[in-house]
Amino acid sequence: MRITRSSRPPVPRRSALSIPAINQRALDKAATLAADVFILDLEDSVAEARKSEARDNLKRFFGGLVRRDRGEWVIRINGMDTAHAGADLETVLACRPDAVLIPKVESPRDILDVADRLAEADGAEAIRIWAMIETPRAVLNAALIAEAAHTPDARLEAFVIGLNDLRKETGVLPQAGRQHLLPWMMQILLAARAYGLDALDSVSNDFRDLEAFAAECRQGRAMGFDGKMLIHPAQIEAANNAFGPSxxxxxxxxxxxxxxxxxxxxxxxxxxxxxxxxxxxxxxxxxxxxxxxxxxxxxxxxx
Incomplete structure (x- = not known):
């Protein structure tokens, strides 16, 4: 039977806070915050020379993490075409997060390769897969990628939109209202819904402008997104309010x-x-x- 959103228990994913794995202080503070999801990042926020240090941070962090009863813990790895992917996946297997977030996903194979690696490991049955949709090819292939969720072995559970990379590769300017990006965002959302996936809106880069951030949250909620990826704890409350039930x-x-x-x-x-x-x-x-x-x-x- 195909999995649908209505056939599984609702999971709050209103706020997904991205935390650099290199930032030990931020990691230590995470469990005290009210975000629904914590995305511990090994990719863009970690300099090339400090990837190994960031992986070690996560192993120590998960080794002492006692508050797994609240929220979801997700590790964002480096792309599968990078030299860091293998070591990142070893870190995922050592830490046993709730999910692994794959960046720059462009085809179902990107999902299935990681799923195969997880399937080979003992005790990794519960680790799910999330996918960053952040390139023109990913947008065009969103339905094909989502179709990977048709088989339970694929583990695919959520799409996270990455508008910074999409803007960079298309030349769309970062304008208020995101009007030129909305058709692509809805295309990604439609693909997610067709195959029972959750979908999270992209980050808002200026964490000091909370009024503009709240407006983006309201827009994302009106479009049908389940929540939003965040870059600062100051954004949690607005996201929780917008994507939660009134x-x-x-x-x-x-x-x-x-x-x-x-x-x-x-x-x-x-x-x-x-x-x-x-x-x-x-x-x-x-x-x-x-x-x-x-x-x-x-x-x-x-x-």
Whole structure:
């Protein structure tokens, strides 16, 4: 059976904070932050000469990490075409994060090669794969890449959009509103949804302009993204607020669930709530939203 977003428990991925693996202080602080996802980066944020040191940092960090009960922990490796890929994957296997994030993915083979490597290792069954979609070829191949999720062995679970690299390779300027990038972003989102994947919006580079960041979060949420990749802890609250359920949406969800639970709604596919026709598909959406809010509250309580 094909995996769909509606057939698996909701996982909060509102805020995915990227932390340079070379920054020991930031690593130590991570477990105290309210982000849903922590992306520990071995790629762009680590200088070439310090890759080995960053890998050692992660091994020490995961060796002492005791707060794996809250949030997801993801390691972003260097590209599979680099000299660091092998050592990075060895680090992933040593650390056992929740997922490995592969940069510059351009074809299903990029996913399947990593999946094969994980499958060969003992005790790595739970490690999932996330893919950075950040090149023109990746955008064009997004549906083919997402199709790799059709087989459980592929482990593919989420797309993360990388607009900085996409801008660099296309020449699109970094303008407010991202109007020239929106069609590509929606193409990536559509491919993800077609194959049951989550999709995270790209980073916003100016972490001091929180008003502009919040606007990007609202835009990403309106487009249908599950969350946003962040570069600074100051961005966590705005992302959590934008991509989390609002009080009004939760209230409406509970009303829908209560209405369908009433005896007079038994066996009905459509009911009238205050002059609005509500179908059972809306009931399923309401139940998912409530479960999502409960999952968020559970994570907050354990923090």
């Amino acid at each position: 009080a009004e949406a939760l209230e409406e969800a509970h009303r829908i669930v209560s209405a369908f639970a009433a005896p007079e709604a038994a066996g009905l596919g459509v009911i009238n709530i205050d002059g609005r026709m509500v179908e059972r598909l809306h009931l399923r959406q309401a139940e998912q939203l409530i479960a999502f809010a409960d999952r968020i509250a559970s994570g907050r309580d354990s923090a």
